[in-house]
Structure formats: structure tokens, C-alpha cells
Amino acid sequence: MQDIPVQKIKGIGEKFSEELAGMQLFTVEDLLFHFPYRYDTYELKPLKEWMHEEQATIVGKVIHPPTVQFYGKRKSRLTFTVEVENVAIKAVMFNRSFAKNQINQGDIFTLTGKWDVHRLQITVSHYQKGPPKQDETIDPVYSVKGNITNTRLKKAIKAALEQYASEIDEILPNDYLQAYKLPNRSSAIRSMHFPERKTSLKHARRRFTYEEFLIFQLKMQWLRKIKRESSVGYPHQYDEKELQTFVQRLPFKLTKAQRTSLAEILTDMSSPFRMNRLLQGDVGSGKTAVAAICLYAATTANKQAALMVPTEILAEQHYHSLLKMFGDRVTITLLTGSIKGRKRKEIVAAIEGHRAHIVVGTHALIQDEVMFADLGLVIIDEQHRFGVEQRRVLRNKGLYPDVLFMTATPIPRTLAITAFGDMDVSVIDEMPLGRKKIETYWIKENTLERLLEFIKKRIFQGEQAYVVCPLIEESDKIDIQNAVELYEKLQIYFPKSINIGLMHGRLPSEEKESVMTRFIDNELQILVSTTVIEVGVNVPNATIMVVYDAERFGLSQLHQLRGRVGRGDKQSYCILIADPKGEVGKERMKIMTETTDGFELAEQDLKLRGPGDFFGKKQSGLPDFKVADMIHDYRALETARNDAEEIIATGALEKNEMFYPLLKILENDPVFTDKMD
Ligand code: ADP
Ligand code: MG
Numbered sequence: 001m002q003d004i005p006v007q008k009i010k011g012i013g014e015k016f017s018e019e020l021a022g023m024q025l026f027t028v029e030d031l032l033f034h035f036p037y038r039y040d041t042y043e044l045k046p047l048k049e050w051m052h053e054e055q056a057t058i059v060g061k062v063i064h065p066p067t068v069q070f071y072g073k074r075k076s077r078l079t080f081t082v083e084v085e086n087v088a089i090k091a092v093m094f095n096r097s098f099a100k101n102q103i104n105q106g107d108i109f110t111l112t113g114k115w116d117v118h119r120l121q122i123t124v125s126h127y128q129k130g131p132p133k134q135d136e137t138i139d140p141v142y143s144v145k146g147n148i149t150n151t152r153l154k155k156a157i158k159a160a161l162e163q164y165a166s167e168i169d170e171i172l173p174n175d176y177l178q179a180y181k182l183p184n185r186s187s188a189i190r191s192m193h194f195p196e197r198k199t200s201l202k203h204a205r206r207r208f209t210y211e212e213f214l215i216f217q218l219k220m221q222w223l224r225k226i227k228r229e230s231s232v233g234y235p236h237q238y239d240e241k242e243l244q245t246f247v248q249r250l251p252f253k254l255t256k257a258q259r260t261s262l263a264e265i266l267t268d269m270s271s272p273f274r275m276n277r278l279l280q281g282d283v284g285s286g287k288t289a290v291a292a293i294c295l296y297a298a299t300t301a302n303k304q305a306a307l308m309v310p311t312e313i314l315a316e317q318h319y320h321s322l323l324k325m326f327g328d329r330v331t332i333t334l335l336t337g338s339i340k341g342r343k344r345k346e347i348v349a350a351i352e353g354h355r356a357h358i359v360v361g362t363h364a365l366i367q368d369e370v371m372f373a374d375l376g377l378v379i380i381d382e383q384h385r386f387g388v389e390q391r392r393v394l395r396n397k398g399l400y401p402d403v404l405f406m407t408a409t410p411i412p413r414t415l416a417i418t419a420f421g422d423m424d425v426s427v428i429d430e431m432p433l434g435r436k437k438i439e440t441y442w443i444k445e446n447t448l449e450r451l452l453e454f455i456k457k458r459i460f461q462g463e464q465a466y467v468v469c470p471l472i473e474e475s476d477k478i479d480i481q482n483a484v485e486l487y488e489k490l491q492i493y494f495p496k497s498i499n500i501g502l503m504h505g506r507l508p509s510e511e512k513e514s515v516m517t518r519f520i521d522n523e524l525q526i527l528v529s530t531t532v533i534e535v536g537v538n539v540p541n542a543t544i545m546v547v548y549d550a551e552r553f554g555l556s557q558l559h560q561l562r563g564r565v566g567r568g569d570k571q572s573y574c575i576l577i578a579d580p581k582g583e584v585g586k587e588r589m590k591i592m593t594e595t596t597d598g599f600e601l602a603e604q605d606l607k608l609r610g611p612g613d614f615f616g617k618k619q620s621g622l623p624d625f626k627v628a629d630m631i632h633d634y635r636a637l638e639t640a641r642n643d644a645e646e647i648i649a650t651g652a653l654e655k656n657e658m659f660y661p662l663l664k665i666l667e668n669d670p671v672f673t674d675k676m677d
Contacts (some may be wrong), residue, residue, distance in 0.1 A: 001029040001167055009160045016156070023145045031160050032168070034153075035138030035192050035208075035626055040126065042112050043136045047085050056115035057129050058122060060084035062107045082109060090121040102129070110542045138195045157193050165190070168535055171661035172211060176643070182207040192627075206636070208627040213640035216625075219666055221648045224424070226672075233274030234375065234400045236376050238266065239300035246296055248550045250289070250325070252432065255596045258286050261426035265294050265404060266425070269377065275402035281428030282598035283563025284435065288318065290428070291379050291406060292325055296404075299330045299357045303376025306359045308366075308394055310382050312336045312509075313516050317538055318381075319360045319367075326358070335361035335370070338513075366393040370575055379404045408563065410598035412606045429599055437596055438566040440574040442550070442589040451575055452493055455544055459498055459525045465544035466564055486548070487528040494526070503529040531561070540568030550576035550592075551585040555605035558588075559598055607631055 004027055007017045025031050042057040050056040053630035060082030068078045076097040079179070082089050091111055093099060103109065110132045113124040152170040168186040170177075177184060183191065188204040241267075247254065253441075254262065261279055268275035281287045291307065298305035307316050307322075319334040326332060333356040335347050354373035359365065366607050377399025380391055397404055405423070424608035443451065455465050467490070469483045487502040494500065501515045501524035518524045520539055527542075545565045550558060558576070576593075580586050591604050630637060646652070653659050653666075666672060 001032070001164060002027055004028040004164070006031055006156075009156065011159050011164055016152075019146055019148050020156070023148065028160050028164050032164075032189050032193075033626065034142065034157070036142050038141045039195070040112065040139040040141060041136065041198065042126075042132060042139065044132060047087060050115045050117070052115065052117040054115050055112065055125075056122060057110065057112040057132070058082070058084050058089065059108065059110050060089060062103055062105055062109060063088065065105050066103050068097045068100055070097070082111070084169070087120065090119065091124050091671060092121060093124045093127070099127070109535055119433035122586075136197065138198065138201060140193060140195070154193070161190060161193070167608050169661065171665065173215070173658040175658070178385055180206075180210060180639075182210060185211075205627055207628075209625075209633045212625045212628040213637050214644060215662065215665060217637075218647060218653065218662060219669060219672075221644050222653065222666060223672070225648055228273050228276070228424070231274040231276070232400055233272055233273045233377065233402065236269045236298060236301040236303060236402065237308060238269060238297040242300050243293070243297050247293060252289075254289070255286060255428070255430050255432055256310040257428040257430040258290050259280075260288050261428050262293060264424070264426045265290070266297060269294070269297060269402050274400050275404060275424075277403070277424040277426060278405045279426050279428070280405065280407055280410060282410055282431070283560065284567060285428040286432055287406050287408070288321070288381075289427060291381070292322055294377060294404060295322070295358050295379065296326065296330065298377035301376060302374070303401075304351070304357055304359065304372050304374055304398075305377040305379070306361070306365055306372070306375060306394065306397070307379045307381065308361060308363075309384065309642065310362065312338060312362055313520075313537060314381070315360055315362050322358065323361060323403050331355060332358045332360065334555070335359055335364045335624070336366050337362060339364070344650070359601065363390065366390055366397070370397065373399070375401045377402050377404070379406065380410065381406045398443060408560065408598075410559075410602040412599065412602045433480070435570075436566065436569070436571050438545075438562055438572045438574050440562065440576065440593045440596070442576045442593050443577060443581050445577055448577070451577075452490075455526070455546070456494060456498070458647045459543055462522075462541070463544065463570065464519070464522060464524075464539065464542040465526050465546065466561075467526060467541060467546045467548070468531060468561055469548040483528060483530055484551065490526065490528060494633035498526060499524045500526040500528060503527055505530055531557070537564060538567055539564070541570075543568070543570050543572040545572070545574045548577050550589065551580035554609070555588055555591060555601050556598075558592055559601050562592075562596070563598075587603070 005017065006012050006020050006025065006028060007014065009028065009031075012020070020026070020031070023034075040055070044057060044059065047058065050058075062080060063083045064081035066078050066080040068076055070076045074095075076095055076419065078093045078097055078100060080091050080103055082091055091113075108130055110130065111124050111127045112126040113122045115122055140154070142150055144150060144153055165186055168189060170185045172182070172185070176182070180660055183200075183203050185207070188207040191200040191204035192208070195204070261281075265275070265277060265279070266276055279287055279290065287642055295305040295307060307318060309318060315334060315336050319332065322332050331350070333347055333350060335344075335351075338349065347356070348369055348371075351359055352371045352373055359372075364370070378394055378398065378401045380386060380394065380403070383409055391403075391405075395401060452660075459465065469486055483502065483504050487500060490500055499518075501519055503512060503515050507515070515524070515527070516537065519527045519542075520537075522541060542565050545562055547553065547558065553561070562574040565574065574592075576589055578585070578589050580589060587608060591601065595601060595604075628636070647659060653663055
């Protein structure tokens with residue numbers, strides 16, 4: 001079917017096939033899989049049951065023949081009256097003046113269109129002489145192009161089915177069809193184009209939804225497996241005993257999720273494959289703690305390990321907390337852009353001479369001058385902050401180092417496997433015990449006074465606050481809170497004893513650092529800022545996060561901001577100032593006040609925004625499904641994912657002949673022919 005040109009179909013000549021080619025339909029298969037994008041369903045019911053603005057179907061007798069008015073350029077409006085259940089209904093058709101001659105007094109017509117209950121009027125989109133043939137009809141609507149009409153296309157598809165239906169081979173194993181009660185491929189195709197009833201259409205769609213998801217998931221997971229197995233790595237023999245002692249000496253017990261993730265990472269490290277793993281976990285879930293253990297593990301295998309973070313402040317914070325954890329068991333070195341001159345030379349030399357065991361740093365780590373003696377593990381924090389190239393450079397500083405990425409942006413489970421197709425993923429989906437929930441409130445600006453009083457009280461008790469505004473300068477069109485203005489306003493409002501800092505993206509980086517350092521040291525009690533503080537800064541004494549114009553942020557971003565507080569043992573608060581106009585905005589605020597679980601928020605965000613938006617259209621890498629919908633058919637996606645997991649993990653894809661048709665499809669996919677480097 002995939003190599004039979006459409007000309008072979010009876011009734012399709014050269015001209016028609018050229019027109020079809022214009023729609024990218026070249027083969028019988030293309031044509032049969034050109035599914036309708038919508039179905040108009042006509043169902044008969046009493047007049048009074050139709051709702052206002054609903055698509056309605058009525059049957060009536062023409063009691064007043066059409067009149068046509070022309071207006072504008074080639075526009076027309078045709079009106080006539082029909083009688084339905086003894087009620088006179090006005091029918092309106094736009095730009096179909098030709099219909100005037102087809103509609104005569106006394107004729108019976110079936111009319112479908114938008115129903116106006118107040119005017120007793122129908123705006124007709126579809127009409128047919130005579131009464132309807134059935135009580136329920138489903139009319140497929142195709143996307144068409146050029147001279148091709150819906151009707152011609154339908155005819156062509158019908159002819160194709162008559163001629164080639166027997167050649168449509170099943171690709172899903174029978175067991176699966178039976179287990180999920182799915183129709184076979186051939187009859188499902190028929191139902192997609194010529195559904196007899198709603199249920200047959202429903203099952204056909206179910207079938208293709210599953211088929212598309214299964215192929216997609218098999219593809220992703222097989223690719224991951226092949227890449228993993230063909231990667232050249234180095235089995236790092238870390239010292240298990242020493243590592244255990246180290247973990248036991250930590251001031252806390254690892255959570256179950258931390259232990260699972262740690263085990264997954266350590267297994268990768270000691271395997272002969274090269275680790276390529278993402279560690280996902282909400283802010284404060286303890287990723288950095290896990291990372292520290294892995295860094296240490298690498299050193300027990302006599303390897304160097306590097307931790308790269310996006311900002312100097314973060315690098316310093318990590319450096320100091322690692323120093324505390326490791327004491328003098330290993331040598332930890334800090335390398336950032338602001339370390340210069342002789343000191344820098346010494347550090348670079350120590351890295352090259354393997355005198356530095358663990359190196360923490362910023363982009364400075366990927367400069368040419370930095371050469372590791374024996375780099376075995378690379379950890380990249382907030383991975384999305386670095387470009388592909390930067391990540392690659394760091395990775396290439398060692399001989400097949402294992403690589404661990406970390407992100408605090410929770411990706412919904414359903415999408416994780418899509419977003420990071422060729423990465424293994426570990427998830428820390430539980431918070432350390434005893435963590436206090438951050439209380440979140442949504443307020444309108446008119447209660448600001450109360451909020452400021454609240455902040456004052458907290459600050460007098462020794463705590464600190466962030467105040468976030470979306471952008472630095474007023475844009476002419478959008479009315480946004482101006483950071484500078486707010487900073488000045490707050491300075492007037494609060495007594496002199498409360499020091500306020502201002503932070504935004506246009507400050508020179510030294511000034512940013514100094515503002516941040518003063519906030520960390522509690523020399524500043526309030527930090528007015530644009531979103532630059534978003535990246536993992538840790539100021540446990542800060543307990544209040546105020547976000548202005550919160551409706552302008554996405555859920556994930558709000559959640560990241562909220563994660564800046566609640567890092568110590570004090571009760572923390574997040575206050576969202578927002579006056580969203582739309583429903584989605586209101587919903588967002590509500591969700592924020594209701595849940596602090598990053599994964600749940602991500603799922604909700606996904607539902608509100610759709611998968612394309614969630615990742616940004618370009619990088620989403622989501623396939624264009626014909627039938628399936630990632631949000632709507634979420635359950636089917638999960639089922640398919642689990643099935644694919646089993647098929648791949650057991651090797652059944654390649655061994656069991658019932659998967660042969662699927663295997664063939666995968667093998668022919670460009671992903672497997674091009675990308676096998
Ligand atoms: P993340 O990097 O995911 O934001 P961190 O690793 O920085 O989280 O952990 C946040 C805080 O929680 C740190 O102060 C850390 O010492 C502490 N912590 C980490 N794991 C645990 C645990 N299992 N129990 C208690 N506290 C923990
Ligand atoms: Mg972190």
C-alpha cells in the first residue's frame with residue numbers, strides 16, 4: 001500500500017492524482033490515512049431541546065422561498081422560512097446564492113447549522129433536500145486543498161477502500177487487540193472514514209490513538225536502549241563501603257526517592273556504559289545531596305568529578321556546603337570567572353595534576369585552559385541553563401565521563417520520556433520529612449497595606465523577604481509593575497532600619513553579586529527583584545516570597561519562585577498579587593494556592609497550556625499525531641508507555657515474531673537510520 005501510487009485506484013486519473021500530490025497524498029496508504037479532521041454529527045431531536053448557539057439539525061417544510069441579498073464584494077445572504085413542529089424558522093445561508101434555485105415552496109429540507117434560540121433562526125452550514133436518511137448521521141470533514149472538495153476526496157477514499165481493503169495488514173499483535181478490545185486495522189480505517197455510528201468511530205479512534213502512542217513510545221525507548229548499549233563508557237569501581245560510611249554520617253537520613261535515584265546513578269556509574277541521566281526533583285527535594293554523594297563516589301574510584309552550575313553565587317554556595325560535608329577527605333576546588341591571576345593558575349594546575357578531586361564551578365570550567373587529569377563524572381545543575389554545546393565541551397574534558405544532569409523543573413511524567421528521549425531519568429518525587437508546607441495566598445492589590453504590615457512584622461522577627469516584579473521597565477503597551485518604582489515605594493513605606501536591595505538583569509554582574517551577598521548575609525532584609533533570583537539560590541532565612549502581577553507567570557515559574565523560600569525550618573509564605581482577567585489565569589492562581597507539589601503543578605500546567613506550549617513549540621520534539629492527543633488521551637499514553645517498556649526491556653521486539661510488523665516500522669524510521677552515531 002505504501003508503494004502503490006494513487007493512480008492505481010479506479011477513477012483516479014492523472015489530473016486528480018496531481019491534485020492529490022498537491023496535498024502530499026501520493027500513495028494509497030497516504031490517502032487511507034488522510035483522516036477527517038472533524039466529524040459533523042447530525043442527530044434529530046425536538047426543537048425545544050436544541051441549545052442556543054449549538055449545532056442543530058432540523059427538518060422542515062419550506063413555507064417562504066429564498067430571497068437573496070448581495071453585499072460587499074461577491075458576498076451574499078440567502079434567507080428562507082421553514083416550518084418545523086408548527087413553528088416558523090428562519091434559515092440563513094451565506095455566500096451560497098446558487099442554492100436559491102434548489103429551494104422551492106413546499107420542499108422538505110434537512111438543515112444543519114448554528115441555532116439561535118431567541119430569534120428562532122438557523123445559520124445553515126449544511127443542507128440536504130428531503131428528510132434525513134437516518135436518525136443519526138456522522139459526516140466526516142477533511143482538510144482539502146485546491147480543486148479537491150470534500151465530496152471528491154470521499155469518493156476517492158471509498159474507491160481506495162473497495163480496491164485495497166484486503167491489503168491493509170494488521171500491525172498490532174492480536175493479544176493486544178483482544179485485551180484492549182480494539183478493532184483491527186482495516187475495519188478501523190473504514191470506520192474513520194465512513195463511521196456508521198458514534199461508537200464505531202470511537203473505537204476506531206481508540207485503536208489509532210493506541211497504535212500511534214505505542215509506536216512513538218517504542219521508538220523512544222528503543223532508541224534510548226540502543227544508544228545506551230552502544231555508548232562507550234568506563235566502569236567506575238567506587239568504594240561501596242566508604243560510600244556507605246559517608247552516607248551514614250550525613251546529618252539526615254536519605255528519603256526513599258533519594259535512595260532509589262542514588263542507586264540508579266551508582267549502577268550507571270559502575271556499568272560499562274556511559275551514564276547519560278537526568279535527575280529530576282522539586283526544589284528542596286535533595287538533589288544536591290544526592291549529587292554530593294555521587295561526586296564523592298567518583299573520588300573513591302580515584303576519578304575527578306566536576307559540578308557545573310549556572311551562576312557564581314550558586315557555585316560558591318555549593319562549594320561551601322560541599323566543604324562542610326567532605327571536610328578534608330577530598331580536595332574541593334572552586335573555579336569561577338572572578339577567580340583570576342595567580343590563584344587561577346594554581347587552581348588550573350591542581351586540576352591538571354589531579355590534586356583537585358572535586359571541582360565546582362561555572363562556565364569557567366569549560367574554558368580551554370582547564371584540563372582534567374582524569375575526569376570520571378560530570379554533574380550539570382539546572383541543565384536547561386546551559387546550551388548543548390557547553391554541555392558537550394564539559395563532557396569532552398574527560399575520557400568517557402559519566403554525565404548527570406539535574407533539573408528542578410518538574411516535567412510531567414507523561415512528557416518526561418518525550419522531552420528527554422535519549423536520556424535515562426531518575427525522579428525524586430518526595431520531600432524530606434519535617435519540611436513545612438509553604439503557605440500560599442492569592443491577593444488583590446487593594447490589600448497591599450496588610451501585606452506590607454505582615455512583612456514588617458516578620459522582618460522585625462529577623463526574617464527576610466523577596467519581592468518579585470515581572471519586568472524592569474514599563475513597556476508602553478503593557479501595564480506592568482516597575483521594579484525601580486516599587487523599590488522606591490517600599491523604601492518610603494518601610495522604616496530606615498529595614499534595608500532594601502534592588503536586583504535586576506541590567507545591573508553589572510559585580511553589583512548583582514554584591515546585592516546577593518548582602519542579602520545572603522542579612523544586611524538586606526528585602527530583595528526587590530525581577531526574576532533573576534529564580535536560579536537555585538539558597539537563603540534559608542528568607543521566609544516570604546511576594547510575586548507581583550503573578551498572572552503573568554506560568555505555573556512552573558511561579559513554583560520555582562516559591563521554592564526560594566521554605567528552605568529553613570521556619571514557616572514560609574508565598575503571596576501572589578494578581579488580578580487575572582481570564583479563566584486560565586484564575587485557575588492558575590487557584591492551583592498555586594492549593595498545591596505545593598511540583599509534579600502535580602506541572603501536570604496542571606500542561607493541561608492548561610498544551611504540550612507544544614509547555615516546551616515551547618520548536619524544541620518540543622513531539623510528533624504530529626494524526627489521531628492521538630497527549631493531554632486528552634493521557635491514559636492511553638500511559639498504557640502504551642508501559643507496554644513499550646515491557647516489549648523493549650524483555651527484548652521481545654526483536655525476538656517475538658508477533659512484534660515483527662512493528663519492528664519493521666521502527667527500522668524504517670529515519671531516527672534509526674540517520675541518528676545512529
Ligand atoms: P535541591 O538541590 O533538590 O534543591 P538540596 O539537596 O539542596 O535540594 O536540599 C535542600 C535542603 O534539604 C538542604 O539543606 C539539605 O541539606 C536538606 N536535605 C537533603 N536531603 C535531606 C533529607 N533526606 N532529609 C532532611 N534534609 C535533607
Ligand atoms: Mg539544587
